Amino acid sequence: MNKRGQKTRNHIKACAGSLFAEKGFKQVTMKDICEAAHISRGGLYCHYESTRQIFQELLYDMTGRQDDDIDRQISQNQPAAAILDHILEIYRREMPDSRSSLSMAIYEYFSLPDIADQPNALYQQYLLSAAAWKKLIRYGIDRQEFYEVDIDAVFDLIVFSYQGVRMYSKLIPIDERIPSGIVRQIKKILVRSDCHGNCF
Numbered sequence: 001m002n003k004r005g006q007k008t009r010n011h012i013k014a015c016a017g018s019l020f021a022e023k024g025f026k027q028v029t030m031k032d033i034c035e036a037a038h039i040s041r042g043g044l045y046c047h048y049e050s051t052r053q054i055f056q057e058l059l060y061d062m063t064g065r066q067d068d069d070i071d072r073q074i075s076q077n078q079p080a081a082a083i084l085d086h087i088l089e090i091y092r093r094e095m096p097d098s099r100s101s102l103s104m105a106i107y108e109y110f111s112l113p114d115i116a117d118q119p120n121a122l123y124q125q126y127l128l129s130a131a132a133w134k135k136l137i138r139y140g141i142d143r144q145e146f147y148e149v150d151i152d153a154v155f156d157l158i159v160f161s162y163q164g165v166r167m168y169s170k171l172i173p174i175d176e177r178i179p180s181g182i183v184r185q186i187k188k189i190l191v192r193s194d195c196h197g198n199c200f
Helices: 003-023 030-037 041-047 051-075 080-094 103-111 121-142 151-168 177-190
Strands: none
Touching: 003 030, 003 041, 003 051, 003 103, 030 041, 030 051, 051 080, 051 103, 051 121, 080 121, 080 151, 080 177, 103 151, 121 151, 151 177
C-alpha cells in the first residue's frame, strides 16, 4: 500500500476509534464513519468492508504498537525502569480518559454471538499483551533492575487494574489519585529501590 493509502486508513481508524469510544461498538455504522472521516461510502469501502474489520485492525494496532515499542527499546539496551516509566505514564494518562476509552466497545465486540463462539477470541488479545509485558518484566529482572516477582501475577495486576479503571471511567468520575496510586504501587512492586537503572 502506498503512503497516501496508509494515511487514509490511519485517518479512518482515528475517526472510527473516537466513535467507538463514544458510542461503543454496536452503535457505530459505516455511515457514521463516513461522516466523521469526511469520506464517501465508496472511498471507505475501498479500504474497509465493515465496522468489524476497522475495529479488529484498531485492536491489532494497539497491541502491536506496544509490543514493537518494547522490542525496539530492549534491542537498544535501554534501562528497563525507563521503559516501564514510559508505558505506565501512558497508562496513567489513559485510565481516567473516558472519551478515548475503547473498553466498552471491546466488551461489546467480543460479546457478539459469532465472535463469542470463536474459541478464546478475547483471550488471544490478552495473550498478545501478556507476551509483551512478560518480555519487559523478564528483561528488568535479568538486568537486576526489577525484583524477582511472579511475572504472571504482576502482569494480571497491571492489565486488569488498567482495564478496570478504563471501564469504570465510563460510569463514574475517576479522580487522578486512582491512576497515580496504581502506577506508584506497580513501580514499588517491580523496581528495586537500590537500583535506578544502573544495575546492569
